[in-house]
Each structure stands twice: as structure tokens, then as C-alpha cells.
Amino acid sequence: MAERKSGGLVAFVDESHKLFLGRFLTFDEFPKWLAVQNLGSKPAYEASFHHTYIPDQHSWNGRSTLDGVFRYYRDNLGWPSGVGPHLWVAPKYKGGPVGIWVATHPRHDGIAVAGSNHRRIHTEVVWNGDARAFGPDQLKALRIIAHALKDKLGIPLRYTGATKGQGWFAHRDRASKSCPGRANSTAKIMAAIQSPLAPVISTQEIGGVLNMLSVEEQGLALWVLKLQRIDQIAGSYDRHILMLKIDGAPAAAVEEQFEAKARDVAKEKKVLGLG
Numbered sequence: 001m002a003e004r005k006s007g008g009l010v011a012f013v014d015e016s017h018k019l020f021l022g023r024f025l026t027f028d029e030f031p032k033w034l035a036v037q038n039l040g041s042k043p044a045y046e047a048s049f050h051h052t053y054i055p056d057q058h059s060w061n062g063r064s065t066l067d068g069v070f071r072y073y074r075d076n077l078g079w080p081s082g083v084g085p086h087l088w089v090a091p092k093y094k095g096g097p098v099g100i101w102v103a104t105h106p107r108h109d110g111i112a113v114a115g116s117n118h119r120r121i122h123t124e125v126v127w128n129g130d131a132r133a134f135g136p137d138q139l140k141a142l143r144i145i146a147h148a149l150k151d152k153l154g155i156p157l158r159y160t161g162a163t164k165g166q167g168w169f170a171h172r173d174r175a176s177k178s179c180p181g182r183a184n185s186t187a188k189i190m191a192a193i194q195s196p197l198a199p200v201i202s203t204q205e206i207g208g209v210l211n212m213l214s215v216e217e218q219g220l221a222l223w224v225l226k227l228q229r230i231d232q233i234a235g236s237y238d239r240h241i242l243m244l245k246i247d248g249a250p251a252a253a254v255e256e257q258f259e260a261k262a263r264d265v266a267k268e269k270k271v272l273g274l275g
């Protein structure tokens with residue numbers, strides 16, 4: 001059994017005895033799952049990010065696509081069965097929310113970058129990065145993976161590029177490929193990886209003080225909640241706006257800044273549903 005439920009919470013178990021998992025985890029579940037895996041006495045010290053190109057975000061169809069890719073690796077490329085890139089950023093099913101698939105278990109060496117496979121963890125973002133830069137969900141997934149690997153293995157959130165060491169690199173840093181795609185900036189991906197995970201103020205904290213505020217202040221507090229919702233999706237927006245609100249900046253100015261951020265994010269992904 002791969003997980004146990006107690007009090008409505010999922011407690012994961014170690015699955016490192018298996019080479020290939022083919023298991024989907026939500027953004028919430030992934031760090032909890034990784035935390036209880038046995039990654040050995042000489043685990044990975046470096047990680048890489050990729051785009052898949054084929055399949056892309058439109059053709060991905062969940063587990064059957066993942067299995068198909070690994071069959072291709074085995075039958076056409078001659079790789080050992082179940083060995084390839086470890087983590088795959090993609091939905092569980094077509095049109096579903098993006099999460100993190102574990103293909104090759106990160107206890108084991110995978111294959112993705114010639115000369116940089118031993119003690120590396122490779123992440124494929126299911127996306128055509130030659131046509132378009134990663135969206136907010138894809139960047140958020142990389143951030144969650146990077147922070148989980150930092151907590152578990154101490155892999156720092158620094159860019160190694162062509163120079164092997166502790167940190168993160170792009171496939172194209174070490175091969176004559178466009179991966180993770182010509183539309184993707186390595187600096188932008190690294191900035192997403194390095195941005196903090198948790199919101200500054202929790203919804204519960206704001207809810208708790210709401211009834212102590214004036215009507216105008218309550219309006220500002222609600223904007224803070226909306227801003228955080230964007231922040232959770234996009235991950236790297238300015239936190240000083242929160243401070244402006246707390247300092248009592250005029251509501252109109254704050255809202256204007258908020259709307260500008262909202263438009264930026266909405267351009268990339270139409271999930272905000274903001275009034």
C-alpha cells in the first residue's frame with residue numbers, strides 16, 4: 001500500500017524499492033511524499049529541468065502517455081526498462097489540474113542528460129517550450145519540487161548551468177539542444193524556483209482580524225486575499241504591495257497595482273475568475 005489515511009490526512013510510505021512508479025501527486029502531496037522516501041546514502045546533489053516537446057501539454061493523456069514514453073525509451077532508445085527522467089509536471093488526466101508524476105523513483109539514477117545522470121534528479125515539464133514559455137502552474141511545480149529537494153537533500157536553489165555542482169541546471173547548458181525550449185528563459189525559471197513558497201499572511205490570519213477593522217480596511221484586507229491568490233498561482237509577485245496596504249496606502253492605488261498584476265497573470269493563464 002502506498003499511502004495511509006489517518007484523520008483525513010494522507011501519510012505516504014517509502015516506495016524506493018521500486019524503480020518505476022507511474023504515480024501522480026498533487027502540489028500538496030509531493031513534498032509529503034518525498035519527505036518519507038529513502039534516497040540512499042549517496043543521493044542526488046544536482047537537479048535539471050526540461051520540456052518534453054512531444055508529448056506536449058495538449059497531447060498528454062495521463063498515465064497512458066507516461067507509459068508510452070517509457071516504452072519508447074526502452075524499445076527505441078535501448079534504455080533500461082523504467083529508467084528515464086524522474087519527475088513529470090503534467091495533469092493526472094487530460095484537462096485536469098497540473099501536478100507531479102513520479103516516473104523513475106528519485107532513489108535511482110535516471111536518464112536525461114548525457115554525462116549528468118549519476119546522482120541527478122531530472123524533471124520534465126510536459127510542454128512545448130519552443131513555442132511558448134512555461135505558464136504559472138509549470139513554474140509553480142518547479143518551485144515546489146526544488147523546495148522539496150532542498151528540504152530533503154539540501155540541493156540548493158542556485159543555478160549551476162554548465163558547471164557541475166550542487167544546484168539546478170537546464171538541459172541546454174550541457175547539450176546542443178533548445179531544452180527547455182527557445183521561449184523559456186533560464187533566468188526566469190531560476191527566479192521562479194528561488195521564490196518563496198508560503199504566502200506572507202495566511203487566509204486564517206486575515207480572517208481572524210477582519211472584524212477588528214473599519215469598513216475601508218476590510219476592503220483592503222479582501223484585496224490582500226485576492227493578491228495572495230494570484231501570488232499562489234504565479235509565485236513571484238511583489239510582496240511590498242502587502243506592506244503598502246498594511247501601511248494604509250490609498251485603496252485606489254493599491255487596487256490599480258493589483259489589477260496590473262492580475263492582467264499579467266491572466267494573460268498567461270485564464271484561471272483567475274476575478275470580478
Ligand SMILES: [Zn+2]
Nearest residue numbers: 050051171179
Ligand atoms: Zn531535456
